[in-house]
Amino acid sequence: MSRLSRDDVIEAAGRLFAKQGYHATSMRDLGGELGILGGSVYAHVSSKEELLVEVVQRAGRLFGESAEQAMSSSEHPEDQLKALIRGHIGVVLDHRDEAQTFLNEATALGESNRQAIVGERDTYEALFRSVIADGITEGAFRSDLDANLAATFVLSILNAIERWYRPDGRVDPASLTNDLHRFAISGIS
Template identity: 50%
Template sequence: MSRNTREDVVQAAGRLFAERGYHGTSMRDLGRELGLLGSSLYSHVAGKQELLVEVVERGAALFQASADAALAVEGSGAVKLRAFVTGHIDVVLGHLDEARTFLNEARSVEADYRRRVLAARDRYETSLRTLLAAGVGDGSFRPDLDPKLGGIFVLSILNALDRWYDESGEVGRSQLGEEIFGFVMQGLT
């Protein structure tokens, strides 16, 4: 029953934003989640919007780190794509709240930070496009592949994961990775 830290507040905010959305979460809801009053949160953070920005940026950083690691993997475009896919899955399933908030609540980020969020998303997409284009060059993918459209299809499948995947279900995390990788490889080859 010790005091909450700022970190506790940010994590609880991520949980509620992911679950009910930014506008569906009040500071009093968040306080209740931590066993304190809404007004007490202001000794940890400047405001509600600051919490959203922090959670969203954490999500963005996790995804980008995963993409950077995939691009740095030695091997063909196909090998890098496998790393990208499994990395993305690990981010979504290992940091569900940050991932969902980044993917679904970015529109509630106010103007000042909106650009940064959009830039982060663009950068992540561009990383995948670069990967796909390199893979066209090394023969991993079909020569007429449009990296932009291909990247969108891959990300569409990956970004929908949080909506249906049940970690306690039949399909394990590594099998999931193989299934998605196999499926998109067919479409890219």
């Protein structure tokens, strides 16, 4: 056993925050997960909230990068929407702990930190809205359903995936992407 890195500590924190929640996780729990004492965690970070900030920021960065890549992958709203869906699913499934903490524990952040990541999330969600709105303008999607509401529905499905998806289950990521995309597209086109 070599010494722990700061990354090891943040990763373990993400694991526990995702599984038990932020408030139900003590610094002694985290120490136990790492094989050290609770007080020793303070050799790597200066507060418990700093850990939550780091975990949530990682997820925020992953979602942001995914969105950037999805938007530049095509000029067509239909393809952009599919890429956004595929990317979101990828982030949620490849970084479950961070994503779960981001989605469920961000409320535990202090005011200023919380507002910062809410801002990030709003920017991300606005992309879904504008892509759907563009698709309506271009005639690719139908126009009787509000673009904002459609985006909210799609994001609701995406954000719930971590609540039911099992990696060893019958659904694989690629077909989930296809099925969700088809479901969404049928709903709006």
